[in-house]
Amino acid sequence: MTDLGLRPVINAAGTMTVLGASPVPDEIIAAAAAILPKCVEMDALLDAASEAIAHATGAEAGHMTACAAAAITLSVAATMTGTDLALTERLPDCAQLPNEVVLLKGHNCHFSGEIGQMVRLSGARLVEVGTVNRATEALLRGSLSERTTAALYVVSHQTAQVGMIDLPTFAKICHDAHVPVIVDAAAEYDLRGFLASGADLVLYSAHKFLGGLTGGIIAGHADLVAACRLQDQGIGRTMKIGKEGIAGVIAALDRWQRLDRTAIEQEQMQRVQNAAQRLTPLAGLQVTLEADPTGNPVTRVRLKIDAGQTGLVAAELSRRLIADTPAIYVRDHDSDPKSLLLDPCNLSDDEMAFICDRIEHHVNRGDIDRARPVPLAVAE
Numbered sequence: 001m002t003d004l005g006l007r008p009v010i011n012a013a014g015t016m017t018v019l020g021a022s023p024v025p026d027e028i029i030a031a032a033a034a035i036l037p038k039c040v041e042m043d044a045l046l047d048a049a050s051e052a053i054a055h056a057t058g059a060e061a062g063h064m065t066a067c068a069a070a071a072i073t074l075s076v077a078a079t080m081t082g083t084d085l086a087l088t089e090r091l092p093d094c095a096q097l098p099n100e101v102v103l104l105k106g107h108n109c110h111f112s113g114e115i116g117q118m119v120r121l122s123g124a125r126l127v128e129v130g131t132v133n134r135a136t137e138a139l140l141r142g143s144l145s146e147r148t149t150a151a152l153y154v155v156s157h158q159t160a161q162v163g164m165i166d167l168p169t170f171a172k173i174c175h176d177a178h179v180p181v182i183v184d185a186a187a188e189y190d191l192r193g194f195l196a197s198g199a200d201l202v203l204y205s206a207h208k209f210l211g212g213l214t215g216g217i218i219a220g221h222a223d224l225v226a227a228c229r230l231q232d233q234g235i236g237r238t239m240k241i242g243k244e245g246i247a248g249v250i251a252a253l254d255r256w257q258r259l260d261r262t263a264i265e266q267e268q269m270q271r272v273q274n275a276a277q278r279l280t281p282l283a284g285l286q287v288t289l290e291a292d293p294t295g296n297p298v299t300r301v302r303l304k305i306d307a308g309q310t311g312l313v314a315a316e317l318s319r320r321l322i323a324d325t326p327a328i329y330v331r332d333h334d335s336d337p338k339s340l341l342l343d344p345c346n347l348s349d350d351e352m353a354f355i356c357d358r359i360e361h362h363v364n365r366g367d368i369d370r371a372r373p374v375p376l377a378v379a380e
């Protein structure tokens with residue numbers, strides 16, 4: 001890595017695409033390495049991918065593409081073209097096609113790319129429903145028409161967590177209007193629940209919790225999945241996944257189903273408890289454990305930072321940790337500017353201990369740091 005000029009990174013931010021997502025386990029690297037020197041029939045490999053996705057999710061069929069963001073674009077495209085190759089080759093020109101995609105305004109988040117832009121990339125038109133903090137069933141019903149091609153539902157901690165419509169209700173209203181429902185569950189661990197709650201297609205990132213190679217997974221009804229796959233002869237050509245990615249993602253799905261999740265969750269819980277115990281005595285830090293807001297089986301350490309006592313606002317502590325060697329990335333994209341989160345997923349116990357050492361080091365330098373101006377926007 002050093003020959004590429006890269007700094008070593010400790011990732012306490014979670015499975016962030018900007019940090020190369022997850023470290024890839026050896027057995028998945030081996031699956032990718034095994035296929036790389038060979039020529040294969042890609043159609044047959046995609047058939048195997050479909051079977052692996054169906055097995056893992058309970059869906060009728062599945063498809064893989066470059067990433068979950070690409071899966072949004074392709075699944076929207078699929079609802080517009082069906083399995084018509086001429087229409088597929090015409091996109092993003094949608095003239096005369098129903099091309100409106102309904103999305104709750106509170107779901108149109110920025111995951112380091114904007115959900116709505118991934119929709120529009122297909123040629124579809126985005127129709128936002130409600131406001132950032134409120135969407136009603138009546139508004140959703142009223143937004144569906146013969147111009148609607150699909151409804152997109154986003155499950156993520158980045159979306160509005162209150163005032164939205166739950167998935168079963170959302171799906172029922174859309175299905176009553178004969179509108180298919182696409183669920184973006186890119187970072188969600190639950191591979192079966194969203195389909196059971198009414199999704200026609202559900203999208204996952206392969207490189208987040210699954211630890212796969214970079215890829216996007218589409219699971220759902222066979223006819224819609226076939227239409228997604230057809231996009232590879234259209235706009236999907238710009239978003240395709242390679243043989244190594246497909247083999248890696250199949251291996252990742254297989255591994256995921258064999259993992260002892262309970263043991264891993266216990267290990268991670270122990271890691272956050274140790275960190276909390278270690279950090280609680282430090283002056284100016286308020287330490288709590290926090291469950292994942294969308295129900296993923298992850299508990300994180302929340303550090304609330306008293307700028308008066310530590311001389312540091314949260315953003316400054318985060319900046320100093322990034323400047324450390326190895327660079328430490330904490331979860332700081334939270335809406336609360338006074339606190340940071342430590343995510344245990346991609347950490348070893350030693351790395352968590354090192355992070356605690358560095359946090360202690362930085363907050364203990366309060367006397368020196370108090371002389372520095374505290375940025376006004378987040379000053380207490």
Ligand SMILES: *Cc1c(COP(=O)(O)O)cnc(C)c1O
Pocket residue numbers: 017066067068069070111154155156184185186187204205206207215216
């Ligand atoms: C990460 C994420 C994406 C994008 O995933 P990629 O596979 O990196 O493209 C899309 N939607 C949500 C909600 C995400 O969290």
